[in-house]
Structure formats: structure tokens, C-alpha cells
Amino acid sequence: MDEHPMPSERAVVVTGIGSVSALGVGGGATVAAALARGVPAVAPIRAFSTDGAASHLGGEVGDVGDRLGPDEARRLPRVSQFAVVAARLALADAGLEAGAVPALGIVLGSHWGDFRSSETFASGYLSRGPLGLSPLVFPSTVMNAMGAHVAMAVGARGPMLTLNQPGGAAEAAIVRATAFIVAGRADVVLAGGVDELCEVLFREIARLGITSPADPGPEGCRPFDRRADGTVLGEGATLLVLEALPAARTRGARIYAVVEGAASGGIRAPAYRAPHNARRDPAVIRRALVQAGRQPGEIGAAYLTGSGSPTLDACELDLLEAASRPAPLPPVTALTPFVGDHAGLGALRVAVAAIVTLGQGRVPPLPDLRVPVRPDLVPSRPGGGSEPAPRGRPGGVVLVHGLAPGGSEAAVVLGPAGGAA
Structure with a gap:
């Protein structure tokens, strides 16, 4: 699939969005309204104490138990609650009834899985032994x-797959789900990512120096800014309904975007570190463009991981620049400053790219870009991200890119819904 244009008879479209994040809980309309406000939702963590930790901010989600049945709210772990709520929202947004989709597939990415349950299980053994x-x-x-x-x-009865890696898990899930549909293994797939914040995980990641420290401060996620000093963690789930175009047409579905290309791969890198040779190896982005039948100059905007790690962000810009040549760098944005880094973020970027950029011709600005690392990145206006957003290149496609520490990479090329006509 990676080396050839996608077959038109198995074109893949996005027909549903369900999101649970610090920005809010809802379908496509909720996502669009939250981004229109332009206000980051990261704040001091309230769910557990961060006393003595290097960092204190996070993109937290409130209780979602009221969106579940009483038995589900009692039985399901919190991270699974996020995923179930997002899945139902996505199906409803797509106009599909749960349990009524033959061979519905699921491809879910997660950075950490249900770490809280693992901690509880291990703690039981350490405190009481086998009993x-x-x-x-x-x-x-x-x-x-x-x-x-x-x-x-x-009620899904189709192929089910979970992808686990500390970064880019949702993007990889979307690539794999697209491949399932193109290969005819499923007509409809729920794809995206989910993660949950918990105290042990938060403290250890902060101790490793991955998060932005409160001292000397100010703490915050500032991708592509010379002041960047780490990420801010978040939690939540975003799932998309990906559907074969013929099936979507048959039922008269609303189409948010066309997945014109989707590729994944890796760049050789030290374990959990940013790759050093990114300038020479933009192969994953180029494969996605080949699938889409697009030239580098047709990238109208790019939604990057933008974790706030100076080395990883620089690597990602290098990849985009190399893949875009001879065209200049397209408008760039990232959503990590809004909700914090978690596995659902990759699918949320696809949702926002489809609704805001392809649907409205706008690119959400980075909320706190004051000292850009490159002169062709547009700084934020004082007061944050409420200013009018820059527009993407007219008629262009949107690139959604995921890059993980260690070099795992995924690229999704989205085209406008009109391209499915």
C-alpha cells in the first residue's frame, strides 16, 4: 500500500469524530467550537498531588461517568471510560448505531495503557503477596x-488491534486502520488513541526531564519556540470513524475529509531519543504524498506533534522541510499546548485538520509562540491564541504528522470532502 496511489474504489473517508479531552467532550462540532476559543486547557493538576514533582501542569479530563450506564461507570477503568465514550460519540457523529455495523473494526493506540490498573495489581502483590x-x-x-x-x-465484530508506543500511537493506528479498509478487511473502522494521567506515571516522566519544569519556569508547552523546555502531559481519547467511500456514499454520510495517503515507518535513532539524521530521511511523508498523488507544494498546512521537546520538534521541522522541497515550509501548528501530550492527540489533530483547516480554511495558531526557532514561523500576538488564524495554502491538502522519541513516524494526508465526489 505504501508505494502506490490509493485505489479510488477503496478510498477512505472520515465520517465521524468523538473526543474526550481537556477541551471538552463531544463530536465534531464540540471540537471545532473548543478550538475556535483558542484558549489552552492545561492547568495545575487537581486529581493528585504534584508536591515535590518537577512539573505541575496537565491537560486533565473531568468525570465522564454520567455518559455511561451505572454498571459501566462502576466496572470500567477510567481510561477505558474515555475510550468507550469517545467511540460512542464518534459513531453517533457518523450517524451509525452501535451494534448495527457489520464487521466494525477497531484500531486503538496508547502510549501507556491502563497504567493505573497495572499499579494497583502490582501493589496488591507487593503488599500481600499472591493473595x-x-x-x-x-x-x-x-x-x-x-x-x-x-x-x-x-458491538464491534471486525478486526481489532492495539498499538503501543510512547508517542505517535494514534497516528499509527489511523495508518493501520486505513490499510484495513483499503485491503477490504473492513468497511468501517474506529481508529484513534487513549491515555490517562496517573500520579506514578506523571512523577516518573517529570523526573526523567521530559516535561517542562516549574523551576525556573514558566512551565508550559511551547513547541517551535526558543524557550521550549519540555512537554506538558494530558489525557483523554479521540476516535474517528474511518469508512470506505462506497459505503459512506451508499448511506449518504457526511464526509469530513478524505484520507488520501497514510504511511508509517521509522528513522534510526537512539532509544527514546530524537533521530539525528532527519534531514536526509523524509521517506514516510513522501510515501504518504505519493499515495495521495500529491506534490510537496500541495501541502497547505501541517499539523505536527509539537511536543515541546526542542530536539524532537527540530527533527520534525527538518523532516517537513526536506519533504516539502522545493516548496517553502507550509503553515505549521500543533495542539499539544492546548490539551497536553497523550495518545488521543494524533486523532484530535486529524479531527481539527478536517474541520478547521479543510472545512474553514484556517490553521489554529500556536498559543504561545513568542521566539520562533525559524523566521518563517509566525509568532503569536500578545494575549495568546485568540487572534484570527492564518489560512493554509488555497486548494492544498493537510499533513498530519506524528514523530515519537526513538524515531517511530506516521504521516496522514487529508484532502477536502469535495475530493470524494
Whole structure:
């Protein structure tokens, strides 16, 4: 699939969006309204104490139990609650009824899985030995537990896959889901990512120096800015309904965007570090463009990972610049400053790219870009991201790119809904 244009008879479209993030809970309209406000939703963490930790900010999600049945709210771990709510929202947004889609597939990415259940299970053993091991908790410690909970909640009976890596998991899930549809293994797939903040994980990631420190401060996620000093963690889930175009046409579905190209791969890099040779290896982005039948100059805007890590962000800009040649760098944005870094973010970027950029011709500005690392990046106006957003290149496609520490990479090229006509 990677080396050839996508077959038109198996074109893949985005027909539904469901999102649970610090910006809010809802479908496509909720996502668009939240981004229109232009105000980041990261704040001091309230769910647990961060006393003594290097960082204190996070993109937290409130209680979603009121969107579940009483038994689900009691039984499901919190991270699975996020995924189930997002899945149902996405299906409803697509006009599909849970349980009524033959061979519905699920491809879910996660950076950390249900770490809270793993901690609870391990703590039981450490405190009480074998008698402390809970058979009720153990099923949630496996990485595909969230996907299994989603499958049971929505009656999915098609292919199911969970992808686990610390970065870019949702983007990789979207690439794999697209491949399922192109290969004819499914007509409809729920694809995206989910993660949850918990105290042990937060403290360890902060201790490793990955998050932006409060001292000397100010703490915050500032991708592509010379003041960047780390990321801010978040939580939530965003799932998309990806559908074969003929199936979507048959039922008269609203189409947000066309997935014109989707590729994944890796760049050789030290473990959990940014690749050093990105300038010479933009192969993944180029493969996605080849699938889309597009030239580099047709990238109208790019939604990048933008984690706030100076080295990883510089690597990502290098990749985009190399893949865009001979055209100049397109308008660039990232959503990490709005909701914090988590696995659902890759799917949220696809949702925003489809609604805001392809649908409205706008690119959400980075909310706190004051000292750009490159002269062709437009700084924010004083007061944050409420100013009018720059427009993408007219008629261009949108690139959504994910890059993880260690070099795992995925690229999705989105075209306008009119391209599916």
C-alpha cells in the first residue's frame, strides 16, 4: 500500500469524530467550537498531588461517568471510560448505531495503557503477596484492554488491534486502520488513541526531564519556540470513524475529509531519543504524498506533534522541510499546548485538520509562540491564541504528522470532502 496511489474504489473517508479531552467532550462540532476559543486547557493538576514533582501542569479530563450506564461507570477503568465514550460519540457523529455495523473494526493506540490498573495489581502483590493479586483487576493490565472494552460496548465484530508506543500511537493506528479498509478487511473502522494521567506515571516522566519544569519556569508547552523546555502531559481519547467511500456514499454520510495517503515507518535513532539524521530521511511523508498523488507544494498546512521537546520538534521541522522541497515550509501548528501530550492527540489533530483547516480554511495558531526557532514561523500576538488564524495554502491538502522519541513516524494526508465526489 505504501508505494502506490490509493485505489479510488477503496478510498477512505472520515465520517465521524468523538473526543474526550481537556477541551471538552463531544463530536465534531464540540471540537471545532473548543478550538475556535483558542484558549489552552492545561492547568495545575487537581486529581493528585504534584508536591515535590518537577512539573505541575496537565491537560486533565473531568468525570465522564454520567455518559455511561451505572454498571459501566462502576466496572470500567477510567481510561477505558474515555475510550468507550469517545467511540460512542464518534459513531453517533457518523450517524451509525452501535451494534448495527457489520464487521466494525477497531484500531486503538496508547502510549501507556491502563497504567493505573497495572499499579494497583502490582501493589496488591507487593503488599500481600499472591493473595493480593486481584483477578478482577488483572484483565485491565493488558495493553488491549481499552480496545476490548470499546468492542464490547459498541458491538464491534471486525478486526481489532492495539498499538503501543510512547508517542505517535494514534497516528499509527489511523495508518493501520486505513490499510484495513483499503485491503477490504473492513468497511468501517474506529481508529484513534487513549491515555490517562496517573500520579506514578506523571512523577516518573517529570523526573526523567521530559516535561517542562516549574523551576525556573514558566512551565508550559511551547513547541517551535526558543524557550521550549519540555512537554506538558494530558489525557483523554479521540476516535474517528474511518469508512470506505462506497459505503459512506451508499448511506449518504457526511464526509469530513478524505484520507488520501497514510504511511508509517521509522528513522534510526537512539532509544527514546530524537533521530539525528532527519534531514536526509523524509521517506514516510513522501510515501504518504505519493499515495495521495500529491506534490510537496500541495501541502497547505501541517499539523505536527509539537511536543515541546526542542530536539524532537527540530527533527520534525527538518523532516517537513526536506519533504516539502522545493516548496517553502507550509503553515505549521500543533495542539499539544492546548490539551497536553497523550495518545488521543494524533486523532484530535486529524479531527481539527478536517474541520478547521479543510472545512474553514484556517490553521489554529500556536498559543504561545513568542521566539520562533525559524523566521518563517509566525509568532503569536500578545494575549495568546485568540487572534484570527492564518489560512493554509488555497486548494492544498493537510499533513498530519506524528514523530515519537526513538524515531517511530506516521504521516496522514487529508484532502477536502469535495475530493470524494
